[in-house]
Amino acid sequence: MKKDLSCCFPSLIPSRDTARFFLLGVLIGLAGAAVFSSLERLTELKAHHLWENRIQNFSHEHNISYDKLKFLLHHYEEARTAGVRTERSRALWDIPSAFYFVGTVVSTIGFGVSAPSTTTGKVLLVFYGLLGCSATILFFNLFLERVITLLSLLIFWCHTWQDSQCGRKDQTSEGDPNEEWKPSVYQVMLILFVAILLVAFGAASIYSVMEGWTYLESLYFCFVAFSTVGFGYFVSGQREHHEDTWAYQVANCLLMLLGVCCTYSLFNAISVIIKQGMNWILRTLDSMYNS
Amino acid sequence: MKKDLSCCFPSLIPSRDTARFFLLGVLIGLAGAAVFSSLERLTELKAHHLWENRIQNFSHEHNISYDKLKFLLHHYEEARTAGVRTERSRALWDIPSAFYFVGTVVSTIGFGVSAPSTTTGKVLLVFYGLLGCSATILFFNLFLERVITLLSLLIFWCHTWQDSQCGRKDQTSEGDPNEEWKPSVYQVMLILFVAILLVAFGAASIYSVMEGWTYLESLYFCFVAFSTVGFGYFVSGQREHHEDTWAYQVANCLLMLLGVCCTYSLFNAISVIIKQGMNWILRTLDSMYNS
Ligand SMILES: [K+]
Ligand SMILES: [K+]
Numbered sequence: 244m245k246k247d248l249s250c251c252f253p254s255l256i257p258s259r260d261t262a263r264f265f266l267l268g269v270l271i272g273l274a275g276a277a278v279f280s281s282l283e284r285l286t287e288l289k290a291h292h293l294w295e296n297r298i299q300n301f302s303h304e305h306n307i308s309y310d311k312l313k314f315l316l317h318h319y320e321e322a323r324t325a326g327v328r329t330e331r332s333r334a335l336w337d338i339p340s341a342f343y344f345v346g347t348v349v350s351t352i353g354f355g356v357s358a359p360s361t362t363t364g365k366v367l368l369v370f371y372g373l374l375g376c377s378a379t380i381l382f383f384n385l386f387l388e389r390v391i392t393l394l395s396l397l398i399f400w401c402h403t404w405q406d407s408q409c410g411r412k413d414q415t416s417e418g419d420p421n422e423e424w425k426p427s428v429y430q431v432m433l434i435l436f437v438a439i440l441l442v443a444f445g446a447a448s449i450y451s452v453m454e455g456w457t458y459l460e461s462l463y464f465c466f467v468a469f470s471t472v473g474f475g476y477f478v479s480g481q482r483e484h485h486e487d488t489w490a491y492q493v494a495n496c497l498l499m500l501l502g503v504c505c506t507y508s509l510f511n512a513i514s515v516i517i518k519q520g521m522n523w524i525l526r527t528l529d530s531m532y533n534s
Numbered sequence: 535m536k537k538d539l540s541c542c543f544p545s546l547i548p549s550r551d552t553a554r555f556f557l558l559g560v561l562i563g564l565a566g567a568a569v570f571s572s573l574e575r576l577t578e579l580k581a582h583h584l585w586e587n588r589i590q591n592f593s594h595e596h597n598i599s600y601d602k603l604k605f606l607l608h609h610y611e612e613a614r615t616a617g618v619r620t621e622r623s624r625a626l627w628d629i630p631s632a633f634y635f636v637g638t639v640v641s642t643i644g645f646g647v648s649a650p651s652t653t654t655g656k657v658l659l660v661f662y663g664l665l666g667c668s669a670t671i672l673f674f675n676l677f678l679e680r681v682i683t684l685l686s687l688l689i690f691w692c693h694t695w696q697d698s699q700c701g702r703k704d705q706t707s708e709g710d711p712n713e714e715w716k717p718s719v720y721q722v723m724l725i726l727f728v729a730i731l732l733v734a735f736g737a738a739s740i741y742s743v744m745e746g747w748t749y750l751e752s753l754y755f756c757f758v759a760f761s762t763v764g765f766g767y768f769v770s771g772q773r774e775h776h777e778d779t780w781a782y783q784v785a786n787c788l789l790m791l792l793g794v795c796c797t798y799s800l801f802n803a804i805s806v807i808i809k810q811g812m813n814w815i816l817r818t819l820d821s822m823y824n825s
Contacts, residue, residue, distance in 0.1 A: 273629075273633060275633075276633035279659075280627050280632035282650065283651060284625075287626055290613055290617070290618065290651075291616070291618055294613035305596060315588070317620045319610070321581075322582075334575075335578055338568060341567035341568070341571035342566075345567050345570065348763055352763075353764050355646055355764070355766040355767060357574075359570065360574060362750070365750075365754045368754075369757045372761055372763065377800075377808060378805065380801050380802060459656075470663055471762065472638075473642075474646035474649040509668075510667050511671060513665070514671040514672035
Protein backbone atom coordinates (compact mmCIF):
# COMPACT_ATOMS: atom_id res chain seq x y z
CA MET A 244 0.00 0.00 0.00
CA LYS A 245 2.85 2.39 0.76
CA LYS A 246 4.12 2.08 -2.78
CA ASP A 247 0.71 3.06 -4.13
CA LEU A 248 0.57 6.12 -1.99
CA SER A 249 4.03 7.39 -2.81
CA CYS A 250 3.09 7.36 -6.49
CA CYS A 251 -0.24 9.06 -5.80
CA PHE A 252 1.24 11.74 -3.55
CA PRO A 253 4.66 12.30 -5.04
CA SER A 254 5.11 15.81 -3.68
CA LEU A 255 4.70 14.73 -0.05
CA ILE A 256 8.02 12.96 0.36
CA PRO A 257 10.75 15.59 0.64
CA SER A 258 13.07 14.79 -2.24
CA ARG A 259 16.81 15.35 -2.40
CA ASP A 260 16.04 18.41 -4.55
CA THR A 261 13.81 19.94 -1.88
CA ALA A 262 16.56 19.47 0.69
CA ARG A 263 19.09 20.98 -1.70
CA PHE A 264 16.98 24.06 -2.38
CA PHE A 265 16.29 24.48 1.32
CA LEU A 266 20.03 24.36 1.96
CA LEU A 267 20.59 26.82 -0.87
CA GLY A 268 18.08 29.18 0.74
CA VAL A 269 19.84 28.97 4.12
CA LEU A 270 23.21 29.59 2.42
CA ILE A 271 21.88 32.65 0.56
CA GLY A 272 20.48 33.85 3.88
CA LEU A 273 23.86 33.38 5.55
CA ALA A 274 25.63 35.17 2.68
CA GLY A 275 23.20 38.08 3.07
CA ALA A 276 23.82 38.05 6.82
CA ALA A 277 27.59 38.19 6.28
CA VAL A 278 27.27 41.12 3.87
CA PHE A 279 24.90 43.13 6.08
CA SER A 280 26.99 42.32 9.15
CA SER A 281 30.17 43.60 7.49
CA LEU A 282 28.38 46.73 6.28
CA GLU A 283 26.63 47.64 9.52
CA ARG A 284 28.76 46.27 12.35
CA LEU A 285 31.21 49.19 12.30
CA THR A 286 28.44 51.80 12.35
CA GLU A 287 26.84 50.00 15.29
CA LEU A 288 30.06 50.01 17.33
CA LYS A 289 30.70 53.67 16.49
CA ALA A 290 27.16 54.62 17.58
CA HIS A 291 27.58 52.71 20.87
CA HIS A 292 30.90 54.45 21.49
CA LEU A 293 29.48 57.89 20.66
CA TRP A 294 26.51 57.37 22.97
CA GLU A 295 28.68 56.15 25.85
CA ASN A 296 30.80 59.28 25.49
CA ARG A 297 27.78 61.55 25.35
CA ILE A 298 26.04 60.13 28.39
CA GLN A 299 29.25 60.13 30.44
CA ASN A 300 29.90 63.76 29.51
CA PHE A 301 26.35 64.66 30.43
CA SER A 302 26.61 62.79 33.73
CA HIS A 303 29.91 64.50 34.51
CA GLU A 304 28.83 67.99 33.41
CA HIS A 305 25.60 68.06 35.41
CA ASN A 306 26.81 65.93 38.27
CA ILE A 307 24.04 63.34 37.95
CA SER A 308 24.80 59.69 38.56
CA TYR A 309 24.76 57.38 35.56
CA ASP A 310 22.10 55.22 37.24
CA LYS A 311 19.69 58.12 37.62
CA LEU A 312 20.06 59.01 33.96
CA LYS A 313 19.49 55.38 33.02
CA PHE A 314 16.33 55.44 35.11
CA LEU A 315 15.09 58.50 33.20
CA LEU A 316 15.90 56.85 29.89
CA HIS A 317 14.06 53.73 30.99
CA HIS A 318 10.99 55.87 31.68
CA TYR A 319 11.47 57.53 28.32
CA GLU A 320 11.45 54.13 26.59
CA GLU A 321 8.20 53.33 28.34
CA ALA A 322 6.76 56.66 27.21
CA ARG A 323 7.97 56.11 23.64
CA THR A 324 5.83 52.96 23.45
CA ALA A 325 2.83 55.19 24.14
CA GLY A 326 3.84 57.65 21.43
CA VAL A 327 6.00 60.25 23.23
CA ARG A 328 8.83 61.61 21.02
CA THR A 329 11.39 64.39 21.47
CA GLU A 330 10.22 66.07 18.28
CA ARG A 331 6.55 66.81 18.72
CA SER A 332 4.55 64.32 16.70
CA ARG A 333 0.87 63.93 16.03
CA ALA A 334 -1.54 62.01 18.28
CA LEU A 335 -1.32 58.25 17.75
CA TRP A 336 -4.86 57.25 18.60
CA ASP A 337 -7.16 59.88 17.15
CA ILE A 338 -9.47 58.47 14.48
CA PRO A 339 -7.30 59.21 11.38
CA SER A 340 -4.19 57.77 13.05
CA ALA A 341 -6.12 54.74 14.28
CA PHE A 342 -7.36 54.21 10.70
CA TYR A 343 -3.78 54.40 9.45
CA PHE A 344 -2.84 51.91 12.18
CA VAL A 345 -5.62 49.52 11.13
CA GLY A 346 -4.44 49.84 7.52
CA THR A 347 -0.86 48.97 8.44
CA VAL A 348 -2.11 45.95 10.38
CA VAL A 349 -4.36 44.40 7.73
CA SER A 350 -1.71 44.99 5.03
CA THR A 351 0.83 43.44 7.51
CA ILE A 352 3.14 46.47 7.14
CA GLY A 353 3.07 47.00 10.92
CA PHE A 354 5.39 50.00 11.29
CA GLY A 355 5.04 49.74 15.03
CA VAL A 356 4.73 53.52 15.56
CA SER A 357 1.63 52.62 17.49
CA ALA A 358 0.51 49.28 18.84
CA PRO A 359 -2.25 48.52 21.34
CA SER A 360 -1.04 48.77 24.92
CA THR A 361 -4.22 47.62 26.64
CA THR A 362 -4.93 43.90 26.97
CA THR A 363 -8.37 44.30 25.39
CA GLY A 364 -6.75 46.07 22.44
CA LYS A 365 -4.23 43.26 22.00
CA VAL A 366 -6.84 40.51 22.10
CA LEU A 367 -9.07 42.43 19.71
CA LEU A 368 -6.13 42.99 17.36
CA VAL A 369 -5.60 39.24 17.01
CA PHE A 370 -9.18 38.64 15.85
CA TYR A 371 -9.38 41.79 13.75
CA GLY A 372 -6.01 40.96 12.15
CA LEU A 373 -7.00 37.39 11.39
CA LEU A 374 -9.99 38.47 9.30
CA GLY A 375 -8.46 41.73 8.07
CA CYS A 376 -5.25 40.20 6.73
CA SER A 377 -7.23 37.46 4.96
CA ALA A 378 -9.57 40.00 3.38
CA THR A 379 -6.57 42.05 2.27
CA ILE A 380 -4.97 39.00 0.62
CA LEU A 381 -8.25 38.47 -1.24
CA PHE A 382 -8.15 42.13 -2.31
CA PHE A 383 -4.53 41.74 -3.50
CA ASN A 384 -5.43 38.62 -5.49
CA LEU A 385 -8.40 40.37 -7.12
CA PHE A 386 -6.09 43.28 -7.95
CA LEU A 387 -3.61 40.91 -9.62
CA GLU A 388 -6.48 39.37 -11.63
CA ARG A 389 -7.49 42.83 -12.87
CA VAL A 390 -3.90 43.67 -13.82
CA ILE A 391 -3.67 40.50 -15.89
CA THR A 392 -7.02 41.27 -17.56
CA LEU A 393 -5.91 44.83 -18.28
CA LEU A 394 -2.71 43.54 -19.81
CA SER A 395 -4.65 41.06 -21.97
CA LEU A 396 -6.75 43.96 -23.18
CA LEU A 397 -3.66 46.04 -24.00
CA ILE A 398 -2.06 43.18 -25.92
CA PHE A 399 -5.35 42.58 -27.75
CA TRP A 400 -5.55 46.29 -28.73
CA CYS A 401 -1.92 46.34 -29.86
CA HIS A 402 -2.43 43.32 -32.09
CA THR A 403 -5.70 44.68 -33.49
CA TRP A 404 -4.00 47.98 -34.26
CA GLN A 405 -0.98 46.27 -35.83
CA ASP A 406 -3.19 44.01 -37.91
CA SER A 407 -5.36 46.90 -39.05
CA GLN A 408 -2.17 48.68 -40.16
CA CYS A 409 -1.28 45.60 -42.21
CA GLY A 410 -4.83 45.33 -43.55
CA ARG A 411 -5.59 41.99 -41.90
CA LYS A 412 -8.60 43.32 -40.04
CA ASP A 413 -10.96 40.36 -40.24
CA GLN A 414 -8.75 37.61 -38.85
CA THR A 415 -8.34 39.08 -35.37
CA SER A 416 -12.00 39.00 -34.41
CA GLU A 417 -11.94 35.21 -34.35
CA GLY A 418 -10.98 33.13 -31.33
CA ASP A 419 -11.32 33.94 -27.67
CA PRO A 420 -9.11 36.93 -26.87
CA ASN A 421 -8.98 35.99 -23.20
CA GLU A 422 -7.04 32.88 -24.11
CA GLU A 423 -5.31 34.15 -27.23
CA TRP A 424 -3.82 37.28 -25.69
CA LYS A 425 -3.04 35.93 -22.25
CA PRO A 426 0.07 37.83 -21.13
CA SER A 427 3.19 35.92 -20.12
CA VAL A 428 4.49 36.15 -16.56
CA TYR A 429 7.40 38.24 -17.87
CA GLN A 430 5.03 40.83 -19.33
CA VAL A 431 3.10 40.93 -16.05
CA MET A 432 6.35 41.35 -14.13
CA LEU A 433 7.54 44.12 -16.43
CA ILE A 434 4.34 46.13 -16.25
CA LEU A 435 4.17 45.77 -12.46
CA PHE A 436 7.80 46.79 -12.11
CA VAL A 437 7.20 49.90 -14.21
CA ALA A 438 4.03 50.66 -12.24
CA ILE A 439 5.88 50.35 -8.91
CA LEU A 440 8.70 52.58 -10.15
CA LEU A 441 6.17 55.23 -11.24
CA VAL A 442 4.28 55.05 -7.93
CA ALA A 443 7.53 55.06 -5.91
CA PHE A 444 9.05 58.02 -7.77
CA GLY A 445 5.80 59.96 -7.52
CA ALA A 446 5.33 59.12 -3.85
CA ALA A 447 8.99 59.88 -3.05
CA SER A 448 8.59 63.38 -4.53
CA ILE A 449 5.66 64.01 -2.21
CA TYR A 450 7.36 62.47 0.84
CA SER A 451 10.61 64.39 0.33
CA VAL A 452 8.60 67.63 0.44
CA MET A 453 6.20 66.72 3.25
CA GLU A 454 8.42 64.64 5.56
CA GLY A 455 11.77 66.40 5.30
CA TRP A 456 13.50 63.24 4.07
CA THR A 457 16.01 63.17 1.23
CA TYR A 458 14.76 61.75 -2.06
CA LEU A 459 16.80 58.57 -1.54
CA GLU A 460 15.38 58.11 1.96
CA SER A 461 11.89 58.58 0.54
CA LEU A 462 12.53 55.91 -2.11
CA TYR A 463 13.89 53.58 0.59
CA PHE A 464 10.76 54.24 2.67
CA CYS A 465 8.63 53.37 -0.38
CA PHE A 466 10.35 50.00 -0.76
CA VAL A 467 10.11 49.21 2.96
CA ALA A 468 6.42 50.16 3.08
CA PHE A 469 5.33 48.67 -0.28
CA SER A 470 7.00 45.32 0.42
CA THR A 471 5.10 45.30 3.79
CA VAL A 472 8.40 44.91 5.66
CA GLY A 473 7.74 48.19 7.51
CA PHE A 474 10.72 48.74 9.81
CA GLY A 475 9.29 51.82 11.45
CA TYR A 476 12.36 54.14 11.33
CA PHE A 477 10.81 56.17 8.56
CA VAL A 478 7.04 56.43 8.84
CA SER A 479 5.01 58.83 6.74
CA GLY A 480 2.34 61.17 8.09
CA GLN A 481 3.54 61.27 11.72
CA ARG A 482 4.53 64.93 12.04
CA GLU A 483 2.44 67.29 14.06
CA HIS A 484 1.46 69.53 11.13
CA HIS A 485 0.18 66.50 9.17
CA GLU A 486 -2.87 66.44 11.43
CA ASP A 487 -4.33 69.32 9.46
CA THR A 488 -3.33 68.30 5.93
CA TRP A 489 -6.15 65.97 5.02
CA ALA A 490 -5.25 65.86 1.34
CA TYR A 491 -1.76 64.60 2.18
CA GLN A 492 -3.11 61.96 4.56
CA VAL A 493 -5.55 60.62 1.95
CA ALA A 494 -2.88 60.72 -0.79
CA ASN A 495 -0.50 58.90 1.56
CA CYS A 496 -3.02 56.10 2.16
CA LEU A 497 -3.90 55.74 -1.52
CA LEU A 498 -0.25 55.70 -2.65
CA MET A 499 0.59 53.09 -0.03
CA LEU A 500 -2.40 50.97 -1.06
CA LEU A 501 -1.44 51.12 -4.74
CA GLY A 502 2.22 50.44 -3.96
CA VAL A 503 1.47 47.48 -1.70
CA CYS A 504 -0.94 45.96 -4.26
CA CYS A 505 1.59 46.27 -7.08
CA THR A 506 4.48 44.95 -4.98
CA TYR A 507 2.47 41.96 -3.73
CA SER A 508 1.63 41.15 -7.35
CA LEU A 509 5.26 41.66 -8.42
CA PHE A 510 6.51 39.30 -5.69
CA ASN A 511 4.03 36.69 -6.90
CA ALA A 512 5.13 37.12 -10.52
CA ILE A 513 8.82 36.86 -9.57
CA SER A 514 8.08 33.78 -7.44
CA VAL A 515 6.53 32.09 -10.51
CA ILE A 516 9.65 32.96 -12.52
CA ILE A 517 11.91 31.61 -9.75
CA LYS A 518 9.86 28.39 -9.75
CA GLN A 519 10.27 28.09 -13.53
CA GLY A 520 14.00 28.71 -13.14
CA MET A 521 14.26 26.04 -10.45
CA ASN A 522 12.42 23.52 -12.63
CA TRP A 523 14.70 24.38 -15.55
CA ILE A 524 17.79 23.82 -13.39
CA LEU A 525 16.41 20.49 -12.18
CA ARG A 526 15.66 19.35 -15.74
CA THR A 527 19.13 20.41 -16.90
CA LEU A 528 20.81 18.60 -14.00
CA ASP A 529 18.64 15.56 -14.69
CA SER A 530 19.54 15.42 -18.38
CA MET A 531 23.24 15.94 -17.56
CA TYR A 532 23.08 13.11 -15.03
CA ASN A 533 21.27 10.78 -17.46
CA SER A 534 23.45 11.45 -20.50
CA MET B 535 -15.92 46.85 -30.94
CA LYS B 536 -16.31 48.16 -27.39
CA LYS B 537 -19.28 45.90 -26.80
CA ASP B 538 -17.20 42.90 -27.83
CA LEU B 539 -14.45 43.77 -25.41
CA SER B 540 -16.68 44.34 -22.42
CA CYS B 541 -18.08 40.84 -22.85
CA CYS B 542 -14.64 39.34 -23.29
CA PHE B 543 -13.11 41.20 -20.31
CA PRO B 544 -16.03 41.40 -17.90
CA SER B 545 -13.87 41.70 -14.78
CA LEU B 546 -12.09 44.82 -16.00
CA ILE B 547 -14.96 47.24 -15.63
CA PRO B 548 -15.41 47.98 -11.92
CA SER B 549 -18.97 46.91 -11.22
CA ARG B 550 -21.35 48.40 -8.67
CA ASP B 551 -20.60 45.35 -6.51
CA THR B 552 -16.86 46.04 -6.53
CA ALA B 553 -17.48 49.61 -5.45
CA ARG B 554 -19.83 48.37 -2.72
CA PHE B 555 -17.32 45.91 -1.34
CA PHE B 556 -14.58 48.53 -1.44
CA LEU B 557 -16.83 50.87 0.52
CA LEU B 558 -17.64 48.05 2.95
CA GLY B 559 -13.92 47.50 3.47
CA VAL B 560 -13.33 51.19 4.21
CA LEU B 561 -16.28 51.20 6.64
CA ILE B 562 -14.97 48.11 8.48
CA GLY B 563 -11.59 49.84 8.64
CA LEU B 564 -13.16 52.97 10.10
CA ALA B 565 -15.13 50.90 12.61
CA GLY B 566 -11.88 49.22 13.67
CA ALA B 567 -10.23 52.63 13.91
CA ALA B 568 -13.02 53.92 16.14
CA VAL B 569 -12.78 50.91 18.46
CA PHE B 570 -8.99 51.02 18.76
CA SER B 571 -9.07 54.78 19.18
CA SER B 572 -11.56 54.55 22.05
CA LEU B 573 -9.54 51.75 23.67
CA GLU B 574 -6.09 53.35 23.38
CA ARG B 575 -6.60 57.10 23.37
CA LEU B 576 -6.94 57.37 27.15
CA THR B 577 -3.79 55.30 27.77
CA GLU B 578 -1.91 57.52 25.33
CA LEU B 579 -2.96 60.72 27.09
CA LYS B 580 -2.12 59.23 30.49
CA ALA B 581 1.33 58.18 29.29
CA HIS B 582 2.00 61.68 27.89
CA HIS B 583 0.90 63.23 31.17
CA LEU B 584 3.03 60.84 33.23
CA TRP B 585 6.09 61.50 31.08
CA GLU B 586 5.66 65.28 31.26
CA ASN B 587 5.50 65.04 35.05
CA ARG B 588 8.53 62.81 35.24
CA ILE B 589 10.76 64.93 33.03
CA GLN B 590 9.72 68.15 34.80
CA ASN B 591 10.46 66.60 38.17
CA PHE B 592 13.82 65.41 36.94
CA SER B 593 14.59 68.82 35.47
CA HIS B 594 13.59 70.52 38.72
CA GLU B 595 15.36 68.05 41.01
CA HIS B 596 18.73 68.15 39.23
CA ASN B 597 18.50 71.74 38.09
CA ILE B 598 18.97 70.95 34.39
CA SER B 599 17.09 72.91 31.79
CA TYR B 600 14.34 71.08 29.89
CA ASP B 601 16.08 71.87 26.59
CA LYS B 602 19.31 70.19 27.64
CA LEU B 603 17.43 67.06 28.65
CA LYS B 604 15.59 67.11 25.35
CA PHE B 605 18.92 67.33 23.57
CA LEU B 606 20.15 64.26 25.47
CA LEU B 607 16.96 62.37 24.62
CA HIS B 608 17.36 63.36 20.99
CA HIS B 609 20.85 61.84 21.03
CA TYR B 610 19.43 58.78 22.74
CA GLU B 611 16.87 58.35 19.95
CA GLU B 612 19.69 58.51 17.42
CA ALA B 613 21.61 55.89 19.40
CA ARG B 614 18.51 53.68 19.69
CA THR B 615 18.38 53.45 15.91
CA ALA B 616 21.84 51.93 16.06
CA GLY B 617 20.79 49.43 18.72
CA VAL B 618 21.58 51.16 22.02
CA ARG B 619 19.07 50.26 24.77
CA THR B 620 18.89 51.02 28.50
CA GLU B 621 18.70 47.33 29.30
CA ARG B 622 21.81 45.74 27.84
CA SER B 623 20.84 43.87 24.70
CA ARG B 624 22.79 41.69 22.33
CA ALA B 625 24.79 42.98 19.36
CA LEU B 626 22.55 43.77 16.38
CA TRP B 627 24.97 43.08 13.55
CA ASP B 628 26.99 40.02 14.47
CA ILE B 629 26.40 37.12 12.07
CA PRO B 630 23.55 35.36 13.97
CA SER B 631 21.69 38.64 14.49
CA ALA B 632 22.23 39.65 10.86
CA PHE B 633 20.84 36.26 9.81
CA TYR B 634 17.78 36.88 12.01
CA PHE B 635 17.49 40.32 10.40
CA VAL B 636 17.66 38.84 6.88
CA GLY B 637 15.00 36.30 7.89
CA THR B 638 12.66 39.01 9.15
CA VAL B 639 13.16 40.95 5.89
CA VAL B 640 12.47 38.13 3.43
CA SER B 641 9.45 36.99 5.46
CA THR B 642 8.37 40.69 5.54
CA ILE B 643 8.03 40.58 9.35
CA GLY B 644 10.42 43.53 9.66
CA PHE B 645 10.48 44.04 13.43
CA GLY B 646 12.68 47.07 12.95
CA VAL B 647 14.98 46.23 15.89
CA SER B 648 17.75 46.63 13.36
CA ALA B 649 17.67 48.22 9.93
CA PRO B 650 20.59 49.20 7.70
CA SER B 651 21.88 52.67 8.52
CA THR B 652 24.48 52.93 5.74
CA THR B 653 23.37 53.96 2.25
CA THR B 654 25.03 50.89 0.70
CA GLY B 655 23.14 48.71 3.14
CA LYS B 656 19.83 50.37 2.24
CA VAL B 657 20.36 50.02 -1.52
CA LEU B 658 21.45 46.42 -1.11
CA LEU B 659 18.40 45.71 1.05
CA VAL B 660 16.05 46.77 -1.76
CA PHE B 661 17.56 44.30 -4.23
CA TYR B 662 18.03 41.53 -1.68
CA GLY B 663 14.46 42.04 -0.44
CA LEU B 664 13.01 42.01 -3.94
CA LEU B 665 14.39 38.54 -4.68
CA GLY B 666 14.21 37.28 -1.09
CA CYS B 667 10.55 38.14 -0.54
CA SER B 668 9.62 36.55 -3.88
CA ALA B 669 11.53 33.37 -3.05
CA THR B 670 9.83 33.27 0.36
CA ILE B 671 6.38 33.57 -1.23
CA LEU B 672 7.32 30.63 -3.46
CA PHE B 673 8.40 28.71 -0.35
CA PHE B 674 5.09 29.54 1.37
CA ASN B 675 3.10 28.39 -1.67
CA LEU B 676 5.04 25.12 -1.85
CA PHE B 677 4.39 24.67 1.89
CA LEU B 678 0.64 25.15 1.35
CA GLU B 679 0.72 22.58 -1.49
CA ARG B 680 2.36 20.05 0.84
CA VAL B 681 -0.20 20.73 3.56
CA ILE B 682 -3.02 20.04 1.11
CA THR B 683 -1.30 16.86 -0.08
CA LEU B 684 -0.78 15.72 3.51
CA LEU B 685 -4.43 16.37 4.26
CA SER B 686 -5.49 14.38 1.16
CA LEU B 687 -3.37 11.52 2.42
CA LEU B 688 -4.94 11.70 5.90
CA ILE B 689 -8.45 11.70 4.44
CA PHE B 690 -7.51 8.80 2.17
CA TRP B 691 -6.18 6.83 5.15
CA CYS B 692 -9.26 7.60 7.24
CA HIS B 693 -11.57 6.39 4.49
CA THR B 694 -9.49 3.28 3.84
CA TRP B 695 -9.52 2.48 7.55
CA GLN B 696 -13.28 3.10 7.82
CA ASP B 697 -13.96 0.98 4.76
CA SER B 698 -11.76 -1.84 6.00
CA GLN B 699 -13.74 -1.79 9.26
CA CYS B 700 -16.94 -2.15 7.23
CA GLY B 701 -15.39 -4.83 5.00
CA ARG B 702 -15.48 -2.77 1.77
CA LYS B 703 -11.76 -2.98 1.24
CA ASP B 704 -11.59 -3.36 -2.53
CA GLN B 705 -13.62 -0.35 -3.65
CA THR B 706 -11.26 2.29 -2.30
CA SER B 707 -8.28 1.38 -4.44
CA GLU B 708 -10.10 2.55 -7.54
CA GLY B 709 -10.08 6.12 -8.83
CA ASP B 710 -7.46 8.81 -8.39
CA PRO B 711 -7.13 9.53 -4.70
CA ASN B 712 -5.60 12.94 -5.44
CA GLU B 713 -8.94 14.00 -6.91
CA GLU B 714 -11.24 11.83 -4.85
CA TRP B 715 -9.92 12.81 -1.44
CA LYS B 716 -9.15 16.44 -2.17
CA PRO B 717 -9.75 18.28 1.11
CA SER B 718 -12.23 21.14 1.24
CA VAL B 719 -11.01 24.64 2.06
CA TYR B 720 -12.74 24.33 5.46
CA GLN B 721 -10.73 21.23 6.31
CA VAL B 722 -7.52 23.01 5.25
CA MET B 723 -8.46 26.01 7.38
CA LEU B 724 -9.24 23.84 10.39
CA ILE B 725 -6.00 21.86 10.24
CA LEU B 726 -3.94 25.05 9.77
CA PHE B 727 -5.74 26.74 12.64
CA VAL B 728 -5.03 23.79 14.93
CA ALA B 729 -1.41 23.70 13.75
CA ILE B 730 -0.95 27.43 14.45
CA LEU B 731 -2.51 27.08 17.90
CA LEU B 732 -0.15 24.20 18.69
CA VAL B 733 2.92 26.09 17.43
CA ALA B 734 1.85 29.31 19.20
CA PHE B 735 1.16 27.61 22.55
CA GLY B 736 4.44 25.69 22.32
CA ALA B 737 6.41 28.79 21.31
CA ALA B 738 4.72 30.94 23.96
CA SER B 739 5.80 28.48 26.66
CA ILE B 740 9.41 28.82 25.51
CA TYR B 741 9.22 32.61 25.11
CA SER B 742 7.62 33.17 28.51
CA VAL B 743 10.60 31.35 30.08
CA MET B 744 13.37 32.82 27.92
CA GLU B 745 12.16 36.40 27.39
CA GLY B 746 10.57 37.23 30.72
CA TRP B 747 7.21 37.98 29.10
CA THR B 748 3.88 36.83 30.51
CA TYR B 749 2.22 33.92 28.71
CA LEU B 750 -0.39 36.27 27.21
CA GLU B 751 2.32 38.63 25.95
CA SER B 752 4.14 35.66 24.42
CA LEU B 753 0.95 34.56 22.63
CA TYR B 754 0.43 38.12 21.38
CA PHE B 755 4.03 38.19 20.13
CA CYS B 756 3.37 34.90 18.30
CA PHE B 757 0.38 36.39 16.48
CA VAL B 758 2.24 39.61 15.61
CA ALA B 759 5.26 37.68 14.31
CA PHE B 760 3.43 34.81 12.55
CA SER B 761 1.10 37.18 10.69
CA THR B 762 4.26 39.09 9.55
CA VAL B 763 2.88 42.32 11.02
CA GLY B 764 5.92 42.57 13.31
CA PHE B 765 5.43 45.72 15.41
CA GLY B 766 8.77 45.50 17.14
CA TYR B 767 7.72 46.15 20.75
CA PHE B 768 8.19 42.52 21.64
CA VAL B 769 11.05 40.89 19.76
CA SER B 770 12.39 37.48 20.65
CA GLY B 771 16.06 36.64 21.05
CA GLN B 772 17.32 40.17 21.74
CA ARG B 773 18.56 39.82 25.32
CA GLU B 774 22.24 39.79 26.05
CA HIS B 775 22.32 36.24 27.42
CA HIS B 776 20.66 34.91 24.25
CA GLU B 777 23.96 35.38 22.44
CA ASP B 778 25.24 32.20 24.07
CA THR B 779 22.10 30.05 23.86
CA TRP B 780 22.40 28.66 20.35
CA ALA B 781 19.70 26.05 20.88
CA TYR B 782 17.19 28.78 21.74
CA GLN B 783 18.20 30.89 18.73
CA VAL B 784 17.76 27.97 16.34
CA ALA B 785 14.46 26.93 17.98
CA ASN B 786 13.28 30.56 17.75
CA CYS B 787 14.02 30.69 13.99
CA LEU B 788 12.39 27.32 13.29
CA LEU B 789 9.26 28.13 15.33
CA MET B 790 8.91 31.48 13.56
CA LEU B 791 9.36 29.82 10.15
CA LEU B 792 6.73 27.18 10.91
CA GLY B 793 4.35 29.76 12.37
CA VAL B 794 4.71 32.17 9.44
CA CYS B 795 4.21 29.35 6.89
CA CYS B 796 1.05 28.11 8.62
CA THR B 797 -0.36 31.62 9.10
CA TYR B 798 0.28 32.61 5.47
CA SER B 799 -1.56 29.45 4.41
CA LEU B 800 -4.38 30.11 6.89
CA PHE B 801 -4.83 33.67 5.56
CA ASN B 802 -5.06 32.28 2.03
CA ALA B 803 -7.61 29.66 3.08
CA ILE B 804 -9.72 32.26 4.92
CA SER B 805 -9.49 34.60 1.90
CA VAL B 806 -10.96 31.81 -0.29
CA ILE B 807 -13.79 31.37 2.22
CA ILE B 808 -14.43 35.14 2.30
CA LYS B 809 -14.57 35.12 -1.51
CA GLN B 810 -17.09 32.28 -1.46
CA GLY B 811 -19.11 34.18 1.12
CA MET B 812 -19.06 37.34 -1.00
CA ASN B 813 -20.22 35.42 -4.07
CA TRP B 814 -23.00 33.83 -2.02
CA ILE B 815 -24.15 37.25 -0.81
CA LEU B 816 -24.11 38.59 -4.37
CA ARG B 817 -26.12 35.63 -5.65
CA THR B 818 -28.65 36.00 -2.82
CA LEU B 819 -29.02 39.74 -3.45
CA ASP B 820 -29.36 39.02 -7.16
CA SER B 821 -32.11 36.44 -6.71
CA MET B 822 -33.93 38.74 -4.25
CA TYR B 823 -33.72 41.59 -6.77
CA ASN B 824 -34.97 39.42 -9.64
CA SER B 825 -37.85 37.74 -7.79
K1 LIG C 1 4.56 42.04 6.48
K1 LIG D 1 6.95 45.57 10.62
